[in-house]
Amino acid sequence: DTAVSQTPKYLVTQMGNDKSIKCEQNLGHDTMYWYKQDSKKFLKIMFSYNNKELIINETVPNRFSPKSPDKAHLNLHINSLELGDSAVYFCASSQGSPWASYEQYFGPGTRLTVT
């Protein structure tokens, strides 16, 4: 059973296009995240949702819009793709509560290449 899954695994597209990445978790967690890992392997959080509510919104261009239809799903839509958007995007989830470890479980990643 895949705990956190993402589709697609690879995405190659041209500048200016709009694309979406989907994420689903079957761990029963109530918090989900999107991270961007650049070519130097630096990992930075972009967004986080808790029970469909946006709780973390880092300095990310408005072209990126997350959507969480329910607590098991978090999608990322990117408008007007730019060369600098090329990266690996990871989805993650965690169980949040005052006594939880908040340990995050990561999906397999989506490698986005913008040409």
Next chain:
Amino acid sequence: ELKVEQNPLFLSMQEGKNYTIYCNYSTTSDRLYWYRQDPGKSLESLFVLLSNGAVKQEGRLMASLDTKARLSTLHITAAVHDLSATYFCAVGNFGNEKLTFGTGTRLTIIP
């Protein structure tokens, strides 16, 4: 703003040797994590450290946390080739679920 520094960034070591990766962070935190990432793969959770003095061990890896020094270490004992990977520490921001990741340490074990 929380900053997390790891060193070294790159580490090449011979099989059978011991070494330590360091993770320093800039502000108070109540939790620290270590992850492993193999090339082209996802991040795998190794350790969760939730209190000062916490020490956890799994096989040849041992992680510790000193919250007063704002320092965590990942110690590798008698390294084997299978441990070659990039290791990240991540620090929890106090009071919320956000994690700030270190720069990663790319470890290469040479036979």
